[in-house]
Structures are given as C-alpha cells and as structure tokens.
Amino acid sequence: xxxxxDVDLRVEDRDFxxxxxxxxxxxxxxxxxxxxxxxxxxxxxxxxxxxxxGHDPHLLVRLKLAMPITPTDLLQRTIEAAQRAxxxxxxxxxxxxxxxxxxxxxxVLWWRRSKRVTxxxxxxxxxxxxxxxxxxxxxxxxxxxxxxxxxxxPNWHMAFRFYRLSQTSADVLESYxxxxxxxxALLSTAIPIRRITTWQARALYTFARYxxxxxxxxxxxxxxxxxxxxxxxxxxxxxxxxxxxxxPDKVFFDRQYPYRNSVFHAKKGRQPxxxxxxxxxxxxxxxxxxxxxxxxxxxxxxxxxxGGMTPYAWGAFWKHQTAHRPPIVAVSEDPTPFESHQDTVNxxxxxxxxxxxxxIESMDIVGYEHGVLGSIDTRILTVNAVRSIGCHDGAHxxxxxxxxxxxxxxxxxxxxxxxxxLENKREPVRTFPx
Numbered sequence: 001x002x003x004x005x006d007v008d009l010r011v012e013d014r015d016f017x018x019x020x021x022x023x024x025x026x027x028x029x030x031x032x033x034x035x036x037x038x039x040x041x042x043x044x045x046x047x048x049x050x051x052x053x054g055h056d057p058h059l060l061v062r063l064k065l066a067m068p069i070t071p072t073d074l075l076q077r078t079i080e081a082a083q084r085a086x087x088x089x090x091x092x093x094x095x096x097x098x099x100x101x102x103x104x105x106x107x108v109l110w111w112r113r114s115k116r117v118t119x120x121x122x123x124x125x126x127x128x129x130x131x132x133x134x135x136x137x138x139x140x141x142x143x144x145x146x147x148x149x150x151x152x153x154p155n156w157h158m159a160f161r162f163y164r165l166s167q168t169s170a171d172v173l174e175s176y177x178x179x180x181x182x183x184x185a186l187l188s189t190a191i192p193i194r195r196i197t198t199w200q201a202r203a204l205y206t207f208a209r210y211x212x213x214x215x216x217x218x219x220x221x222x223x224x225x226x227x228x229x230x231x232x233x234x235x236x237x238x239x240x241x242x243x244x245x246x247x248p249d250k251v252f253f254d255r256q257y258p259y260r261n262s263v264f265h266a267k268k269g270r271q272p273x274x275x276x277x278x279x280x281x282x283x284x285x286x287x288x289x290x291x292x293x294x295x296x297x298x299x300x301x302x303x304x305x306x307g308g309m310t311p312y313a314w315g316a317f318w319k320h321q322t323a324h325r326p327p328i329v330a331v332s333e334d335p336t337p338f339e340s341h342q343d344t345v346n347x348x349x350x351x352x353x354x355x356x357x358x359x360i361e362s363m364d365i366v367g368y369e370h371g372v373l374g375s376i377d378t379r380i381l382t383v384n385a386v387r388s389i390g391c392h393d394g395a396h397x398x399x400x401x402x403x404x405x406x407x408x409x410x411x412x413x414x415x416x417x418x419x420x421x422l423e424n425k426r427e428p429v430r431t432f433p434x
Contacts, residue, residue, distance in 0.1 A: 236291070351384070
C-alpha cells in the first residue's frame, strides 16, 4: 500500500479517482470519517470522504472527480472538501476545533488517469530577503554629522488596529476583511458621512417619504461613491497592474464593493465567500492593500516600512540560476538532517535517486510564482521509500527536507514539487497558513 507516515493513501480503492493529505494544526483525539458533497465553482457535483486520523496530525481526502483535471483544480477541490469536513467535525465532536496548516504550500496529492496513479508531494523553500532602511546623514561645514531628529510616533488611529489584525490573520479573507475596515476608517476620516437635511430628504425621497422614515444620513453606497470621487486624484484607486483606467473611483466601487459584500455577508443565496477559499482573493487583497498603504501616508503621515526584492527580480534570478546551473530534484532514504556545511547530497550513504527536473515559471497557485518539479516512473525509482527530498546542483545540496516516510506501492509515477518562495522581511505578509 502507498502510505505517508501512518496515513494510508488508499490509492487502490477504485471508488475514488483523486485524493490528498493535508497537515492539521494539531492532532485530533480520535478517528472520524466524514462524507462530503458539494458543487464546485463550475456547478459540478463533488462527492467524497474525509478521514481524520486520531493518531497523526494529518487528514486524508478522497474524491470522485472526472478526469482529466489539473493539479491546481484538484488542490482547490480537495481543500474545500477538507474545510467542509472540519466544519462538521467542529460542531459534532468535543474538543478543540481543527484547521489546516499551510495546506496550499505543503500537501500530498494523488490522481488516477488511464489506470495509472500519480502521487505528487508539494513543499516549499523560503528565501528570506532583508533590505535594511537606507540612512542618510547631513554634515555641517566642518564635516561633522548633524544629529537627526528622532522620529515621532504618530497619533493613534483606529485604522492601525484593523491594519495590524490584517497582518496577523491566518486566512486571506480574514485579512481582507480587516483591510477593508482600515480603509473604511481612513476614508470616513477624510470624507465624513453627511447628514441629510429636510429639503434634501424631500428631493431624494419624494415618492417614498410616506412609506418609510426619512434617513438622517446618506446611505453607505452614496457616501462611498462620493468619497471615492473626492479622493481619486490623490489616491491611486485603479488595480495595481492596470494603467490609464478611466474613472478609477467607479472601477474600484464596481469591483471591490460587491466583493467586499460577499466577504462581509453570509445570507443564503447571496454566494458568500467562505474562509479558506482563495479564488481571486489575493487579487482583491493586494489591490486593497495598495490603497490602504497610500491612505495611511496621506491621512496619518505613516509610511509603512518596505524594501526588498521585487517579484520580477526574483524571477530573473531563478531564470539565471536554472540556465547556468539547473537544480536537480532528488529523493532519498536518508533521514539525516540537513546541515548547510555539508558537501554531499547524501551524507549517510543511503540510496538516492535524481528525478527528471523542470523549472516552472508563474505557477498558478496562490502565494508563490516559481517552482522546480521533479518526476520519475516508479519502475525505475532506485529507493524503496522516500524519507527526504531536496534539490542539489550535482555537488552540493541546496535544500533538503525530512518528511514522514512515503511508500509507493500501487503508484506508477512520483512527482516532487518545490515551490520557490520569496519573503521580504520588511514587506507585509502575502501568504496565509489556512
């Protein structure tokens, strides 16, 4: 049987065509099997089973999906199935509620196509880039440094609380919700909501004044439209990657406000955005963050710390690396912890096997852009079990990760995907664990 640690992938069960294993935030108290059934974004029925292992902090998802399907689509559906099972588990089983831990960046996927089973293990390698702020000194006529005035802490604004919570959120939609509240606090400070006078109420509600009370303030949509129009010349409201947008205030309202409502409201039939779903989430999140960042500077004189490597430079670096010294994905039975001073890819001398490796640019997964994918037919795999995976350049191990033992009985193809993640230490967060 194919196993990941103590979890059986159950790939030989013909009732299911795909599956996944995700890590949980903590170990549950007992085993549970939960049936799931839902319609995906294409309105297709997804059915399956989720097994929560009481002796291991991992969760097994098995689904009945029509093949072929891309690994990205498979990941989205298995995560949604896992989330729904954990929702049911939280309200039916006593004890702490469970959550997925970094499910989008680290998981085991498997799928059956034309009677052949492929297992893909995905993990990530983080490169922390730090660019300290540049300091400038002013010299007097004698060449002596003139002491700089110490920075003054800004006056507290309630938007700071919402901004801080957006940076500590575990879910991208939770972060977005707090970003919107920060934006709303800043915008209402710059453009307060108007009170409606009697003659204005008569003009606006000529036909409705006998059916409902006259409003004392303008509605939220009236205020938002007016406020966005007032600030559009000092704040860039258009999406970050779109130039020359006519009427950016209208574009912001027409796109962001309906999305905001789907995040803030959960009325049945309104298609609310559920926590844990990331379709389009980072697009709206990054756009709103750019607006909040500008607003903090104009309304509170706060300039968020920043500086680091741009995504373009990160991509150019890896293109150069792969062109001159392409990394090779390898798997091994060697469980020896990785040490940066090691000169060998296999310190314990146990069997190691190189995989056919390709560089993937612009990966279609939230949170990272590039990756290295290794593949091999299990018939020529020279290791009996996989206990560590890594990338090397033929002489030195670049990165290595010890994993729960992965056995591949009844598996025809093994894939290992390394996501190459850039994290600028002084930039706001862009990845979320759940």
